Amino acid sequence: MLATPAGPAGLPTGPGWSFEVKWDGFRAMARSERGRLRLDSRSGLELDDRFPALRDLAGVTADGTLLDGEVVALVDGVPSFEAVADTARHARAQLAYVVFDVPVHAGDDVCGAPLEERRDLLAGLDLPGCAIRSQVFADGPALLEVTRERGIEGVVAKRDSSPYRPGARSADWVKLAHRRTRTAVVGGWRPDATSSSRAASLLLGAHDADGSLRFLGRAGSGLSAALATRVAEALSAHPAAAPPFADALPATARKDARWCDPQVVVQVAYRERTTAGVLRHPVVMGLRDDVAADPWELA
Incomplete structure (x- = not known):
């Protein structure tokens, strides 16, 4: 329940x-x-x-x-x-x-x-x-x-x-x-400038009712060295040749991004969502393999 x-x-x-x-x-x-x-x-x-x-x-x-x-x-x-x-x-x-x-x-x-x-x-x-x-x-x-x-x-x-x-x-x-939380899939990531084995930021997404992957925004806060290493390892197992998102991504999100199939799920905390559906001030809390990602329509 x-x-x-x-x-x-x-x-x-x-x-x-x-x-x-x-x-x-x-x-x-x-x-x-x-x-x-x-x-x-x-x-x-x-x-x-x-x-x-x-x-x-x-x-x-x-x-x-x-x-x-x-x-x-x-x-x-x-x-x-x-x-x-x-x-x-x-x-x-x-x-x-x-x-x-x-x-x-x-x-x-x-x-x-x-x-x-x-x-x-x-x-x-x-x-x-x-x-x-x-x-x-x-x-x-x-x-x-x-x-x-x-x-x-x-x-x-x-x-x-x-x-x-x-x-x-x-x-x-x-x-x-007291703070909003949700699970999201990762469709791309940017490696750390000092070590490609750590993720510096993640491009988050959610599938809508039609099955399209929509862009939730970019998150870098919360990625401690240990978590950034585990996330990079998980994402490296699902590389993709092109962005999996249905939305046109801003240039700042595309820069230096490595694309991946949306298989890895993370939990994030955030303040609110914009009218375009992007998360404001998202913080990565951890990897999730026990639940599916929340749908795009979830507030």
């Missing part, structure tokens, strides 16, 4: 709504398969081998329980997407699985039960040390302010009576982030 982005009015308020932290990590469903933990991303990618520190969750899911949650890496108590995306940094971060729903409990499908009942079932589970129950708050505006002060991504409002709709985006869950 996916949350709907909040509109201009912000988060819903009033009776029947409660609020949780919006975590900055990898969304994953946890279940058991042949006695071992199975973590699946939204796109169906198996994540369990990537996060062996979470294997104790198998004891919770062994009876047929299915958990919905987020794999997060806490650095000084604050979720870090860069840390959870970079397996080499897990040793320096506290890896955890934040559980916020239980669509199947002990083999029983409880998707039709109201959220408040599923939360009661979740509260009764004996979770291992690698798992954290998502806390529930009554005051959305206060939680929004606290998350802003602490550098946490945002807040999700949830209707207490809502059923669980697998794979669907529902207005019963509404998310509000």
